[in-house]
Structure formats: C-alpha cells, structure tokens
Amino acid sequence: MEEIITPDVENITELFEAKKYARIREIFVEMNPVDIAALLSDFPKERAAILFRLLPKELAAETFVEMDSERQEHFIKSFSDSELKDIMDEIYLDDTVDIVEEMPANVVKRILSSTDATTRAMINKILQYPDDSAGSIMTIEYVSLRKNMTVADALTRIRRTGVDKETIYTCYVTDYNKKLLGMVTAKDLLLSEEDTEIVDIMETNLVYAHTHTDKEEVSQMFSKYDLLALPVVDDEERLVGIVTVDDALDVMEEEATEDIEKMAAIVHVDKPYLSTSVFETYKSRIPWLLLLMISATFTSMIITRFEDALSVSIILSASIPMLMDTGGNCGGQASVTIIRALSLDDVEFKDLFKVIWKEFRVSLLCGASLAVVNFGKMMILNGRDPDVTIIMIIVISLALFCSVVIAKLIGCMLPMVAQKIGFDPAVMSSPFITTIVDALTLLIYFNLAVLILHIA
Amino acid sequence: MEEIITPDVENITELFEAKKYARIREIFVEMNPVDIAALLSDFPKERAAILFRLLPKELAAETFVEMDSERQEHFIKSFSDSELKDIMDEIYLDDTVDIVEEMPANVVKRILSSTDATTRAMINKILQYPDDSAGSIMTIEYVSLRKNMTVADALTRIRRTGVDKETIYTCYVTDYNKKLLGMVTAKDLLLSEEDTEIVDIMETNLVYAHTHTDKEEVSQMFSKYDLLALPVVDDEERLVGIVTVDDALDVMEEEATEDIEKMAAIVHVDKPYLSTSVFETYKSRIPWLLLLMISATFTSMIITRFEDALSVSIILSASIPMLMDTGGNCGGQASVTIIRALSLDDVEFKDLFKVIWKEFRVSLLCGASLAVVNFGKMMILNGRDPDVTIIMIIVISLALFCSVVIAKLIGCMLPMVAQKIGFDPAVMSSPFITTIVDALTLLIYFNLAVLILHIA
Numbered sequence: 001m002e003e004i005i006t007p008d009v010e011n012i013t014e015l016f017e018a019k020k021y022a023r024i025r026e027i028f029v030e031m032n033p034v035d036i037a038a039l040l041s042d043f044p045k046e047r048a049a050i051l052f053r054l055l056p057k058e059l060a061a062e063t064f065v066e067m068d069s070e071r072q073e074h075f076i077k078s079f080s081d082s083e084l085k086d087i088m089d090e091i092y093l094d095d096t097v098d099i100v101e102e103m104p105a106n107v108v109k110r111i112l113s114s115t116d117a118t119t120r121a122m123i124n125k126i127l128q129y130p131d132d133s134a135g136s137i138m139t140i141e142y143v144s145l146r147k148n149m150t151v152a153d154a155l156t157r158i159r160r161t162g163v164d165k166e167t168i169y170t171c172y173v174t175d176y177n178k179k180l181l182g183m184v185t186a187k188d189l190l191l192s193e194e195d196t197e198i199v200d201i202m203e204t205n206l207v208y209a210h211t212h213t214d215k216e217e218v219s220q221m222f223s224k225y226d227l228l229a230l231p232v233v234d235d236e237e238r239l240v241g242i243v244t245v246d247d248a249l250d251v252m253e254e255e256a257t258e259d260i261e262k263m264a265a266i267v268h269v270d271k272p273y274l275s276t277s278v279f280e281t282y283k284s285r286i287p288w289l290l291l292l293m294i295s296a297t298f299t300s301m302i303i304t305r306f307e308d309a310l311s312v313s314i315i316l317s318a319s320i321p322m323l324m325d326t327g328g329n330c331g332g333q334a335s336v337t338i339i340r341a342l343s344l345d346d347v348e349f350k351d352l353f354k355v356i357w358k359e360f361r362v363s364l365l366c367g368a369s370l371a372v373v374n375f376g377k378m379m380i381l382n383g384r385d386p387d388v389t390i391i392m393i394i395v396i397s398l399a400l401f402c403s404v405v406i407a408k409l410i411g412c413m414l415p416m417v418a419q420k421i422g423f424d425p426a427v428m429s430s431p432f433i434t435t436i437v438d439a440l441t442l443l444i445y446f447n448l449a450v451l452i453l454h455i456a
Numbered sequence: 457m458e459e460i461i462t463p464d465v466e467n468i469t470e471l472f473e474a475k476k477y478a479r480i481r482e483i484f485v486e487m488n489p490v491d492i493a494a495l496l497s498d499f500p501k502e503r504a505a506i507l508f509r510l511l512p513k514e515l516a517a518e519t520f521v522e523m524d525s526e527r528q529e530h531f532i533k534s535f536s537d538s539e540l541k542d543i544m545d546e547i548y549l550d551d552t553v554d555i556v557e558e559m560p561a562n563v564v565k566r567i568l569s570s571t572d573a574t575t576r577a578m579i580n581k582i583l584q585y586p587d588d589s590a591g592s593i594m595t596i597e598y599v600s601l602r603k604n605m606t607v608a609d610a611l612t613r614i615r616r617t618g619v620d621k622e623t624i625y626t627c628y629v630t631d632y633n634k635k636l637l638g639m640v641t642a643k644d645l646l647l648s649e650e651d652t653e654i655v656d657i658m659e660t661n662l663v664y665a666h667t668h669t670d671k672e673e674v675s676q677m678f679s680k681y682d683l684l685a686l687p688v689v690d691d692e693e694r695l696v697g698i699v700t701v702d703d704a705l706d707v708m709e710e711e712a713t714e715d716i717e718k719m720a721a722i723v724h725v726d727k728p729y730l731s732t733s734v735f736e737t738y739k740s741r742i743p744w745l746l747l748l749m750i751s752a753t754f755t756s757m758i759i760t761r762f763e764d765a766l767s768v769s770i771i772l773s774a775s776i777p778m779l780m781d782t783g784g785n786c787g788g789q790a791s792v793t794i795i796r797a798l799s800l801d802d803v804e805f806k807d808l809f810k811v812i813w814k815e816f817r818v819s820l821l822c823g824a825s826l827a828v829v830n831f832g833k834m835m836i837l838n839g840r841d842p843d844v845t846i847i848m849i850i851v852i853s854l855a856l857f858c859s860v861v862i863a864k865l866i867g868c869m870l871p872m873v874a875q876k877i878g879f880d881p882a883v884m885s886s887p888f889i890t891t892i893v894d895a896l897t898l899l900i901y902f903n904l905a906v907l908i909l910h911i912a
Contacts, residue, residue: 030661031661032661032663032681034680034681155646158646158647159646159647162643162646162647163647168642168643168646169625169642169643169684186624186625186642186646187618187624187625190611190614190615190618190624190642191614191615191618191619205486205487205488207488222705223702223705223706223709224490225488225490226702226705228625228684228701245684245701245705246679246682248705249678249679249682249701249704249705249708250679252705252708252709252712253679253708253712253800256708256709256712256716257796257800259716260712260715260716260719260792260796261792261793261796263716263719263720263792264719264788264789264792264793264886265785265788265789266789266792266793272797272800272802273793273794273797273802273803273811274797274802274803274807274810274811274814278814278817278818278821279821281814281818282818282821282822285786285789285818285822286821286822286825286826288785289782289785289786289789289822289825289826290825290826290829292781292782292785293778293781293782293826293829293830294829294833296777296778296781296782297778297833297837299774299777299778299781300771300774300775300777300778301774303770303773303774303776303777304770304771304774307770310770310773311767314759314760314763314766315756315760317759317766317773317776318755318756318757318759318760319756320759320773320776320777321752321755321756321759321776321777321780321894321898322749322752322753322755322756324777324780324781325748325749325752325755325780325784325887325890325891325894326745326748326749326752328781328784328887328890329721329744329745329748329887330741330745332720332721332886332887333720333721333722333741333745336716336717336719336720336722337717337720337722337729338729340713340716340717341728341729341730344709344713344728346728346729346730347729347730351730354730355729355730358730358734358737361734362734362737362738362741365734365735365738365742366738366741366742366745369742369745369746370742370745370746370749373746373749373750374749377750377753381753400749430720430788430886431781431784431785431788434781434784435781438777438781442777
C-alpha cells in the first residue's frame, strides 16, 4: 500500500518538483473539493493553476466553485476557451450566477460566450433579480413532474435526468403552464406503490417564495419549516426555480454577520476580512464614526452649560465616564436583545407594551443594584475625601439609577419603532442609542446636581 | 366546494362553538404542523388541548414537536398514558430528547415510562453527552447498509424501513462492528444499475464528527461542505448517530444569537425573549454591568488626578464624552469585525500581524479624518470662545487621533489573543474593550494636555 501523504503545501510541492503528477492527482481525487480549493489557495497563483489542471473534469468544476473570486478570475484568464467551456458546463446555474456576479465585464463576456444560448438567457434573467431576493439565489435545475404520472414514471424521469439536477429529493408537480400544483419527496416516491398516481401522494399545502421575497425571509422559512428546498414562483404563481438548503445556510450566516455589523455601526462589506483593502475597510467604518462624533457635540454643550455645577467638586466630573459607560452598556444590552428577538420573530411590534413593561422592571432591578453598589464603592473609596460629601455620592448614585432606566427603555423601544416605520431595526445600533442615552444621562445628572446640591 | 376559511383564532372559535369539530379537523389537516402549533399557542391552554385532540395521530406528533416547552408540559399533564405513548411513538429520537431536556423531573419520568426499553436507553445515553456536543443533537434513525449489498438490496431495505428514518437521502455503510466505512446518497442509488455493489459506488472520504465535537463546529461543517447529514462516531470510530441539516440550521441561529449577546456583555439565556422572566433577564444582564461599573473606577481616578489640568478650561472636561464615545465606537467596530471573522474562520491567530497591520492603517485613516473634522467643528463652534485657545483644540484633536488608533489596535488584538489562550473571543466584548480604551484615552489626553498646555 502506498505511503499515506498528508495533502499539504510542503508534500505536494515535493511531489510536484519530482514531477510525480499522477501521484498528486491520486491524492486530489481522495479529497473533498472544499479542501482542495483551500489547499490551492495556499499556493502561488501560477503553481495553483498548473495543479488545478491535474484534476479530473467534474472534480475540477466542484473545486472551482469553492475558490475565492480573485483566484477564479485568475484561473479563467489562464483557461483556453474549450477548458472554460468544460468547466462551465459542469457547474450548476446558481453557482454560475454567483461566479459571474463577482467578475469584471470582460471576464463575464468570456464566461457567457462559453455557455449555450439557453443557459446564457437564464443567467441574464437571474442577474436581473434584485440583489437580496429569492430570485438571485435560486437555481433552475429541479425535477418537475406531472400529476397524472405514476410513481414508476417519476422514478424513470429522475433516473434519466437526475444527474444534472441540484437536488432530486424534492420534486415539483406543475401543469403545462408551469403553474405549481404540489410537491413530492423522493422518500414519498420510494415508499409508495409503483402504480400510484402522483396526484394522490403529492403535498399541496406548500411553503413557497416569490422571486422578489427577501432572502433573509427565505432562510427563516428553511429554519421554521425544516425544508430541504423551497420553490420560487413568479407573479403568476408559475414555478421558476428553487432555493436549496445549502444556500439557505449561507444566507443565514451572511445575515447574522450583517446584523452584527449594523449593531456595531459598521457599513456592510461583502467580502471576508482579509480580502478587503484598507481603504474599503476605512469606508465601512468612517460614516457612522463621523456621524456619532458630530452628535457628541450635544454632550459637550450640556457639560459646558453646567460648568458651575461641575466646579463644586472634581468628583462630579470624575463620575461622568462611569455614568455614561454604564448607561451605554445598559442601552446596548436592551437594544441588542430586542434587535435579535425581532429578527428571529420572537417579538413583534404588537408586543411593544409587553416589552416596555418587562424592560422597565428589569431596569429597576439593574438600576437599584448598580446604584447601591456604587454608593458602597464610593463611600469606601471617597468617603474620607473632604471635597466629597454624602449628598454628592447620593446624587451620583441616583443619576446612575435614572440613567439605567432611561437607557433600557430607549434601547428596547427604538428598534421596535424603527421596524414599525419601515427601517431595519439593527440600524438602531448600540452607538446610536448610546449617543441619545448619553445626552439624557448628563441632563438628568446635572439637573439632579443643581436641584439637590443647590448649585446655581 | 366548501367555503375557504382562514385558519385563525376567530374562525376556529366560531366553528368550535358550533361544535363543527370535523370541519376544524379538515382545516388542520390542510395546514403545516408549524402553523398549527403557532395557531394553538394563541388559544387558552384548555381550549388548545381540546383542539389538539382533533388532530390525526401523525399530525398530532408533528405539531407537538413544534410547540413551546410550556405548552408541551401542559399537554403532557393532560394526556392519558396511552395518548402519551401514541404521541411519543411517532416522534424522532432527537426531538424526544429535546422535549425531555426541557421538562421537570416528574414529567420526564412519565415520558420515559411511556417509551420502550430500547428508546429509553438511547434517550438516557444521549442525555449524558455534554450540552453543546454533536452527541446531544444527533439522532439514531438513519439508514445503514452493508458494503456487499447491491443497489437493489439497498432500495429494498429503504422501502422496508425508511418510513421511520429521519432521513433516507444519506445512507451509511458500516461493518458488523458498526465501524463507519462509507456513505451513499439516495441519488447515487437511484442513478446506478440495480446490480451494482454498494462498495463500488460508496464515498469513502467522509466528513464526520465525534460525539464530543462542539455543535458550533458541526454547523460550520454543514455550511462548509454543503451537507444534508453528518455522521457522528464514538472514540472507536463506530457510527452512533447522525445530525441532520435542519438541526444544523437551528444551531447556527443559536450560535449567532450567543455571539451577539456576548458582544453586548449579556449572559446567554436559552429561551425566547418573552418567555424569560424579569428576574432571569436581570440575572443575564447584571454580572457584566457590575463588573464594568467597578472597572470604571479607574477612569474616575485618572480624572481626579488631573483635576488641575481640567480646571484650565471647561472645554477640556466637555470633550471627555466625545473622546470616550469615539474611542468606544472604534474599539467596538474593530473587535466585532475580528470576533465575527474568527467565528467564520476567515481569520486565524497566525494572521495576527496581518490583522494588526491592517487595523493600524485603517485607524490612521479614521483617526486623521475624525481629528480633522473635529478640529474644523471646534474652530467653528468654539473658535470665538475666549476660554478656548487653538492649542486646546489641537490637543483635543490630537488626543482623538491617538484614541482611535489605540482603540482599533486593542479592539483587534484582544479577541485573537483571547482565542489563542483558549477563551471564547466574543468574551472580549465591546463593553470590556471600551473600558480599557477609555482609561488609555484619558491617560493620553491628560498627558498631552499637561505637556502641550504646560499645566503642572
């Protein structure tokens, strides 16, 4: 038996320099396309292109699909027309569309000219769907059946055409106008008598999407109904394509990333971190940073106005960061929780008062705990300081309590209101809410100080 | 044809009060179990339990699985022993385990006594696996085949046993010791000649997990390799169960929620928002709030120490919130981006210097933009103020610049270092990093002020 070689850069390079190409091919054939693509990305481009050519056609296509766009572009440029055609012929439509979307115009032209007219028309059609829609992630390689077929007919059709289909496990029943009538699973077919008519076993109460349905909604349908595939219809309820669960998984990952970024006031970039340039990253960060810095002007105006109050004792200024940090953390906890609950459909706008009432009671508990601990901490650390009176410590603790309550109320309300008036609740990001909470915290703090400490 | 009735609370209640139970049953049978469960949850518990009994057995089981734990518990208490047995017999093992995990001890006892000895043993075995492992989410209802079976034999076995299997689309080939040898898909079986031996068409280069593999890693495998099912083996490489893609989707959703919560300094609660009590929510928020408030003591100590510097002009105090907010936002952007990139495997610890170098350059751009805009803003708003000199504005803008650079560097480094030493990078939450950045920002700010403004 051959020595088992770990497929890594060192070993493959060794074999390559010893011209043992057949051995390299053997190793590749045992690997998963995802892992081959990852391995090739660790090689310099020229070497990777040569190694790629060692792959048998089907494996080459599967590997090609898993590579990042930069590499794909480089490879396409190094392919001859017939090599390109061979690869593109093997790739499913939705993967072809994904590749085309990332390529510059001249490469797209080459790709399209290497496909047949029907495929070309389909690619162009799919490219016209809005970016975040079901239409943009669907594929047309599904199995369609007629309702008066028998189970035997259906299995024959699957055997005849199944090799080119993205999935054969969910088959769709349509009429002559492509109107979607029902669905049968491969399991239904295998477990039914061969002479049963499709119409008698098909599921008619279908979950489906329209071409313009948002892809986030699509992925939630997969999660809610435990689907393997979802049919996509046009405005006339005609079946035009399907979305498969692997694409739904990818969408779910993307959408989670987008929500996380929004909550941190980052503008979304559609590439992995190390593939984005410094300038692109800068552009995704700076808009909100500028906006939030400008709005921080309010807090400095407030502080300036209460100059006299602050001059009474340094402890009043020294507590500002603590008050604002705590308020910010509280607002962030509430807003993040509500934004996530909204996106998982655990909470809807009609629950607004339930949510407010709950957050209010939570904020009373949190505020009381924090105020008491702060009081104790300050008595210990600052109690002997001649410039610090107990009244001041009480004022600061009271302001802390109010800040926590305000922060959690604002943090839970704004995302829900945002969604109600049509905005993405994640836009009510933590930094945004923190800015509002900061200004209110300072106003309450200073007014309490003026009131209780009798400062003009 | 019968009038089409929307299945909502009003209509069903109307039919119920008119005692039209057969009609209600007809309506339910047309619905998806997920939607029936959602509808029943809008009814008061007693009414829901009665409506539930109208469902045919298989649909009742599917609906039961989709209900929330509170309702499930109530229903179980209202079932007779034979009703409970009927339901539990229909439910797949992984769903049974999910239900059992949420029930109080006396209900668990009832459930277990209503299942047969084999199932009971399996449930107990699965319950022993660590909470976040592949073992805890797997099921044993898979199709297993022998390698010298023919395709015809395999299809016969599927027809005979398939109805009870969680999935028949991925079948596993094992030897007499249950050692995992390979995998065939239903598609392979349907598209191969009937007399082909399984050993000739099975895939041997398998992706699989161990019973103790973390479930987050499991869901990432589904996403990476586009799997429909993943085999799970024990320490002796024997097949003990499979995880199906619907469970991977749920895990992905949970894990994204957990990461989002960690980044907002919330301790994870395993229930939907409205199902958690006020006290449970309080307990998930207060730990970090307390910790972060205590650590804010550092910032107030720093401010107290620089009392004299601050007394020169109120503008120096007034700019503190702006400096700290901006530093906090910058740190948050960097940490959130890196935490997400780490969890999606876009970035690893070996990329540390690449990441630092990139964040450094981004921070230079962001810092410069913000400092320049701040300078302009302050010249316009505060330029005529006799208490504010250009030098002060320069000091504040310079401190802003330094704060941004420090924030982004700390924000990107801490999560990576945390992961390297074995902590979950998401623990390096925004509030945690903000606290560190705040202290450093103030130190830089005041030292710059003392240096440049020549204050003792």
